[in-house]
Amino acid sequence: MEKRSQQDEEVAQKSEVVHEEPAPISIVKGVLLTTCCTLSLAMMSMTASAVAISLPSAGKELSIPEDQLQWLLSAYALSSGCLLIPFGRLADLYGRRNVFVIGCLVQGAFSLGSGFSNDLVTIAVLRGIQGLGGAATVPACLGILAHAFPPGHARSLAFATFSAGQPIGGAVGFLLGGTLTEFAPTTWRTMYWVISGISALCILMAFLYVERDGPSTEVDKRVDWIGAFLVTTGLVLIVFVLSDGEIAPQQWRTPYIIALIIIGVACIALFLLWQWHLERPEVRETYSIWTPPPLMKLSLWTRGKGKFAAVQIVVFTLFAGFQSWILWIVLYYQNYQGYNPIQTMIRMIPMFPSGVICNIIIALIVAHVDGMLIIALGCICTAIAGILLALINTSAPYWAFGFPSAIIVVIGADFVFAGGTLFVAKLALPHEQSVAGGLYQTMAMLGQAFGLAISTIVFDRVRSTESSKLGVTIDKLGLNAPREAQLKAYRATSWTMVGFSLFAALLAVIFLRGVGILGGAHPKPDAEATSEDSATEKVGEEPGSETSRTRA
Structure with a gap:
């Protein structure tokens, strides 16, 4: 490896900048920009x-076996959830608006193609490629909002509004998707084309209301493709194993499940080791194809005296519980109570206005209430929702257990998502906003996959054990399991969800003490992050030189 040339050093010295907060923007422009980002998140949820x-x-029309229908969902989730960090880095380097537009274009184009597909393989592949657009859009949105709004009430309101896109999109997706599938001549295909139209609208709004990013202030604009390959491969394999481990031929003892989890964990370990290597000062003093800037600086996890890492673990654990609630209450309504999809959908509707109200509340209180209290309260509320489901009286009316559970469960997801996003945005420096946001989303995605895997194991084990006690050997699908055994299994998954949520609350109380006001105009975490980053990034100088390179 060769030392940086004199020309490189001169460029680095000229590129030294001061980290400044974004200038305030007009109310009208801020509203339109936030609407654009919120609509894109709503589109993903939709x-x-x-x-x-x-x-x-879709399965009936295309003759897709029931156990393979999951790939219409999984293909999108795998690509969109596992590529957030690489796309976050690309957004920070080459322009958040550029990456946002490309992401929306990919989502729209391949959603359009999915609507014309006539077999499982084609639609699964197109859905997987469509997920690349989602992976590009989300971190770009977070970077756009953090860059456009200085810390304060406007930023808090923007992030709260953005967070509301998830429940709104989910509601519209359920209602519109169900209606179009039932009544439109093209049934299930219609919604894919609607998504394509929304993507086009997002692109138009981005060109009109999102400012083009200025040139990146980083001196070294190379991308760590080795790190991108390792982290993406590792996450894809881990998420796949978590999703398929329980339904594999020999469940978790299936050879390919064991092999893939070992390879996935090894890739993540190598990724972390590689990032540590690239961040070392002696490595940063050299310039070669093997020394690009790290994709995700491990020092980022130590920001705010370790609170950055704490909030990542909290969102991982909380979303493990939240996603478990979503899955098992739907299955309880349909498989145990015997409701059809429309009846189940109606019982889920209270979640969505509750989610919108939660985000309005966040916008109002985030500048006045300690962040630890907001996040911990959200986790406790989600735990209460799980307790209601665990103690549900099967003969009681919906309003006694199901309704309050649906109202309360979203408080945790929305409070933690909005509060944690604000906190991460404060600890990340200007050129790290999209990467930090992508990492936060990745932890939430991994938490969901982990929660579903653990709760599925609990359900299967409890159902099998209770059926055996009653002298019944259940079949592979478990359709002949006694109702008593099924109910105990549903209750067990609910208690598992409660455990996840309470553990997240405990982590918040212990490790997020001192976070302070998340929506303040002059947050302490930002100053700490800037100081820490400046101390670690004065690299690239020749030995003995009095000048040093500071990356923006």
Whole structure:
């Protein structure tokens, strides 16, 4: 490896900048920009819920076996969830608006193609490529909002509004997807084309209301493709194993499941080791194809005296519980109570206005209430929702247990998502906003996959054990399990969800003490992050030189 040339050093010295907060923007422009980002997040949520409710119709028309229908959802989730960090880095380097537009274009184009597909392989591949657009869009949005709004009430309101896109999109997806599948001549295909139209609208709004990013202030604009390959491969394999481990031929003892989890964990370990290597000062003093800037600086996890890492673990654990609630209450309504999809959908509707109200509350209180209290309260509320489901009286009316549970469960997801996003944005420096946001989303995605895997294991084990006690040997699908055994299994998954949520609350109380006001105009975490980053990034100088390179 060769030392940086004199020309490189001169460029580095000229590129030294001061980290400044973004200048305030007009109210009208801020509203339109936030609307654009919120609509894109709503589109992603809408895609998931609309496809989920249309699975039976698509499977019937395309003759897709029931156990393979999950790939219409999984293909999108794998690509969109596992590429957030690499796309976050690309957004920070080459322009958040550029990556946002490309992401929306990919989502729209391949959603359009999915609507014309006539077999499982084609639609699964197109859905997987469509997920690349989602992976590009989300971190770009977070970077756009953090860059456009200085810390303060306007930023808090923007992030709260952005967070509201998820429940709104989910509601519209369920309602519109179910309606179009039932009544439109093109049934399940129609919603794919609607998503394509929304993508086009997002692109138009981005060109009109999102400012083009200025040139990146980083001196070294190379991308760590080795790190991108390792982290993406590792996450894809881990998420796949968590999703398929329980339904594999020999469950978790299946040879390919064991092999893939070992390879996935090894890739993540190598990724972390590689990032540590690239961040070392002696490595940063050299310039070669083997020394690009790290994709994700491990020092980022130590920001705010370790609170950055704490909030990542909290969102991982909380979303493990939240996603478990979503899955098992739907299955309880349909498989145990015998409701059809429309009846189940109606019982889920209270989640969505509750989610919108939660985000309005966040916008109002985030500048006045300690962040630890907001996040911990959210986790406790989600735990209460799980307790209601665990103690549900099967003969009681919906309003006694199901309704309050649906109202309360979203408080945790929305409070933690909005509060944690604000906190991460404060600890990340200007050129790290999209990467930090992508990492936060990745932890939430991994938490969901982990929660579903653990709760599925609990359900299967309890159902099998209770059936055996009653002298019944259940079949592979468990359709002949006694109702008593099924109910105990559903209760067990609910208690598992409660455990996840309470553990997240405990982590918040212990490790997020001192976080302070998340929506303040002059947050302490930002100053700490800037100081820490400046101390670690004065690299690239020749030995003995009095000048040093500081990356922006």
